[in-house]
Amino acid sequence: MTRPPVRTGTPGAAGTTGAVHFSLLGPLTARRDGRDLPLGPRKQRLVLATLLARPNTPVPVDVLTDAVWPDDPPRTARKNLQVYISAARALLGPGGDGGTGRLVHGCGGYLLRISEGELDTLRFGSLARAGRAAAERGDLPGAARLLREALDLWEGPPLNDLRDSSGVADEADRLEARCLTVYEDWAEAEIELGRAAVAVDGLRDLVERHPLRERLRAAWMNSLHQSGRQAEALAVYDDYRQLMARELGLEPSPAMAALYRSMLGRGREVRRPAAPRETPSRVTLPAGTGAFTGRREELRDLLDVLGGGEERVVVVSGPGGVGKSALAVRAAQLLADPFPDGRVHVRVRGEDGTARGRAEILAELGRWCGVAEARASGASAEVPGSAGAPAVLAEAWQEWQARHRALVVLDDVPDEASVRGLLPRSGKCSVLVTARGQLPGLAPVHRIALPPLADGEALELLGKLIGAGRLRTDPAAALRIVRACGGLPLAVEVSGMRLAVLRHLPLAEYADRLDDPSAALDELVAGDVSVRHRIASGWRDLADGDRWVLGRLAGLTDDGCFTLDRATVALGCGERAAIRAVEALIDAGAVTSPAGEVTAHAALYEVPRLLCLFAREQEAAGEQGAAGEQGAAGGRTGAPAAPALSPG
The missing domain is CATH 1.10.10.10 (Winged helix-like DNA-binding domain superfamily/Winged helix DNA-binding domain)
Incomplete structure (x- = not known):
């Protein structure tokens, strides 16, 4: 593969002197003080690549085994794996117990603790999120700069030297999809700023490698058109139309066709490849919490899947209090551009925890999109609450979804029946579902099971609530607190709220209270927020x-x-x-x-x-x-x- 034209600078410093900096956005490399480090034989590199592809997350032993021996693991596989893990610890250098504290084994598998300054994919994700947030605020120059910094870390197809392992190839494809999405974000920002010429050549090369990726092709058309190369822009569309017909038997999307027609009209400069809107964009998202912490992998997954238009339905599952709603709202806030017709948040349960009626939810969606109420009122004089009104509302909602590109967050879903009729049958709308259960009856969907927070993320959340200075007074007690909370974000937040009020209470004393099984749930109450109440709601389900x-x-x-x-x-x-x-x-x-x-x-x-x-x-x-x-x-x-x- 040819190297994508995205590197115009060098990555930032790898951190403190003597630290190892790992790179996955290209061939797997490790450098210390600017010097490449030997990574050993291929199987050892496969283990290291798999751990680094899932940083700060337990990697099951069977996943590592499949990456190294995909077909027939030898009887000595587990012992050989331990040798490769020992080599990885030695490469990580001092940290904890000679590196052991950074690569640990637990119930979920091996967990590699690594910071943003030590791994290019973590730095890439941080810059990309900052760039999207800047775009959300309307700071396009800042967004373009941050996204460009992220792309400067991309050195070629990720892990291109290890893709013959199917497990590593899957991780590499996921990383490349993230890079492509960020490239599209950057190119569209530059086009919006009137600087399309800087993106033209890179877009051409990437379209050649990913010919069916419509957003890339639309950005290439826009950049050519803005650069005064209209005939070339129209040819890009014609090539795409023929390719779609030949390979898939499909036509380009309505948004792409609208872009083509606007260029044929030689109108004003075309900027973003968005379809014409029938109605103004509507946004009814709750305010995000300033204490939102961690969830980097899951948030990235949501942004990649929903932002790339690959899936129409995503289910985020996990126990009550694990942070599903906060994650869904955060993702929806960052997904303004892919959903120009709006983003809406609907709670599927009432305040008492019981499921809301389907007609009530449909009526709320109808009021939001402005079509269902009129349809329902004119359908044989039916009124909401009658036997026929829900069917009319449901049909109106489906028709609206088929014509628009919007994101709907259906929050706290009790079962499949509550949402099955609300999911889009066609069109470009997407639905993000949160639920305590797995909702196995919904298919096909993209699934994200939300685990408890890792220790580092939980400590970061606690520090936001009680102050980093107080956290540093007794870090061992702070760690006991978050572990006693089981890494549950709600429990950590309640602990932080209590400690923020009880300033006289030593962290160690509060940790002792939480360690007592008979008292822990009694301690996890702050005002009208109760962890026991939330758990009881799930128990009743x-x-x-x-x-x-x-x-x-x-x-x-x-x-x-x-x-x-x-x-x-x-x-x-x-x-x-x-x-x-x-x-x-x-x-x-x-x-x-x-x-x-x-x-x-x-x-x-x-x-x-x-x-x-x-x-x-x-x-x-x-x-x-x-x-x-x-x-x-x-x-x-x-x-x-x-x-x-x-x-x-």
Whole structure:
């Protein structure tokens, strides 16, 4: 592959003297003090590349194994993997216990802790987000400068020396898609500023490598047109039309066709490749929180998938309080350009946690887009609330989505039935769904399972609320606090709000309170914000049988982790029934499972700490209630009846 014409400078300094700087945006390299470091044999480099492609995130052992031995791992694979991990630790140099503290092994796999100054992809993502935020504020010169700085880190096809490994190739393709999206953002900013000439040649080369990427081609047409090369711009469209017909049997999108027609008319300079709007852009997003922290990988994934137009429906799932809504709102705020017809946020539950009616949600969407109310009022004199009105509203909503390009955030969805009729059947609208459960009945969708915050992200969030100075007074106690919160953003925020008010309270004393299982949930209350209340809402969503199972599983271990064998014993059922019971809780978002493929016997499942504490409370309360009933009935004995689980 030829190198893309995007590098006009050199990356910034790698950080402190002696630090290793890694690069994935091109061949895999590592440099210390400007000198390239040897990275060892190919398999060792594959392990390092896989870890670096998922920085500050646990990488399951099976993912590393598949990257190195995709077909038939040898019997010594695990031992060889440990050798490669040791080599990576040595390369990282001093840090923690001789590098061990930076590359650690836990329940989720191997986690590599690395900072933005040490890895080009992290720096790239930071600059890209800053550039998009500047564009959102209307600062186009600043946006162009920041996006250009990000692109200066792109040295060629990512990990181009290791793409013969399918696992690494998937990561490399994802990185290249991010780079292309940022290049498109930068080119459109330059075109908007009247500086199209700086982007023409680069766009031509990238279109040659990605001929079906419409946004690239539209930017190339715009840059040629603004540079006075109208005939070439029109030829770009004609080539694209023929390619689409030949390869896919399709026509260019309406937005692309509209761009072509506007150029044929020799009108004023065409700038952004957006379709003409029938109505002004509408935005009804809640204000973002200034404490939003971390979630860099997940936010990048959302921006790439929704901004690239590759998926129309994305589901973000995770337990209550894990930050799904905050992430969705943050992504929607940054996605103004791809959705010129508006961005709307709709809560699918009411304030009491119960699901809102479908007709009520459709009526809200109709008021937002300005079409459904008129349609409903003229349909056989039906009124909202009657049997026919929801169908009329639903059809009007689908027609509006087919004609527009908007982003709809459906927040806190209880089940598939609540949203199935709201999802677009055609057109360019996208829907971002947040839900506690996995919503497995929705397909095809792009899925993001939101994990707890990593220690570093949780500490950053706590520091924003109580002040970095106070955090530094006792960093060990601060770490105990965020770990006692289970990395749950809501719990960390509540802890921060309490400590911000209780300025006299030492961090160590508050950490002791949270470490006490009998008191932790009582401590996680700040004003009218209660972690127990949020967990209780999710508990009520579970079926009676699932609640009983969760209570039994929560009592297995102190840390909430358990194996299938232990679950089988605790539930008193056969293996097959235990698997079904555990998987039902995974679908509901109450139990986490390892990433990647692994047999049920080898898996280590986990109930999040605070949910575990709540489930134990409910289990204890149920046993006390049952004991009271037995005493009142004349001394009957025996535990409460468990749901019938087949022995499998």
